[in-house]
Amino acid sequence: MYRIIIADDHGLYRRGLRLALMAGIPDLEIFEAACFDTVISLLEDQAPVDLAIIDLNMPGLSGQDDLRDVLPAHPDTRFAIVSGTDSRAEILTALSIGLHGYIVKSQTDEEVVLAVNEILAGRIYVPALLSQRSKESVRLPSEAPTQMPHRTISxxxxxxxxxxxxxxxxxxxxxxxxxxxxxxxxxxxxxxxxxxxxxxxxxxxxxxxxxxxxxxxxxxxxxx
CATH class of the missing domain: 1.10.10.10 (Winged helix-like DNA-binding domain superfamily/Winged helix DNA-binding domain)
Incomplete structure (x- = not known):
């Protein structure tokens, strides 16, 4: 049985995603979160969690950098972004910090189920639109820089x-x-x-x- 967290502050989207995943993937246990603090609590209280699907614009989450700090604390959990934007820059940022997938809300139910299956199988998922827009190669997490960019103390x-x-x-x-x-x-x-x-x-x-x-x-x- 796979254990998945769906984190989005819009209840209608959470319920729709839950129904799509339960219809397309057998034997799931799904937890819902409406804010980032709940995500962290679920990761602790419901461990082990196989996958956390997190909306970038939910309360308590100021951006992808917040997720950079979560990954090392939960090495057995895979993390994916779900977002209303299909920005290439956002997708590449997600991959560069070590996230395991990026799902766009405009994708069909079938595409989302495929994405989740790919991530659960241990692969990295990005929407096809990324490769359609540019022939530039995508840097996967294993190729990501090991050092954080320097920031001036100020x-x-x-x-x-x-x-x-x-x-x-x-x-x-x-x-x-x-x-x-x-x-x-x-x-x-x-x-x-x-x-x-x-x-x-x-x-x-x-x-x-x-x-x-x-x-x-x-x-x-x-x-x-």
């Missing part, structure tokens, strides 16, 4: 953080542990770890101390 980078990431940063700066932050914000500890990693990455900070210094610098500048 107070200005605070503007990139989501509201939840700013809450996590504030508590990190006050010396709270991940467990204490999770308790304070009423989220899963695994979710806290992912937000904390995203905060450090966005700020270009090597550790919590550097992140705390940036926050204090920003606060002082704001007061002045």
């Amino acid at each position: 107070v200005n980078n605070l503007g990139r953080l989501t509201s939840r990431q700013k809450e996590v940063l504030r508590l990190m700066a006050e010396g709270y542990s991940n467990k204490e932050i999770a308790r304070s914000l009423e989220i899963a500890e695994a979710t806290t770890k992912i937000h904390a990693a995203a905060v450090l990455r966005e700020l270009g900070a090597r550790n919590r101390t550097e992140a705390a210094v940036l926050l204090k610098t920003w606060a002082a500048r704001d007061i002045n």
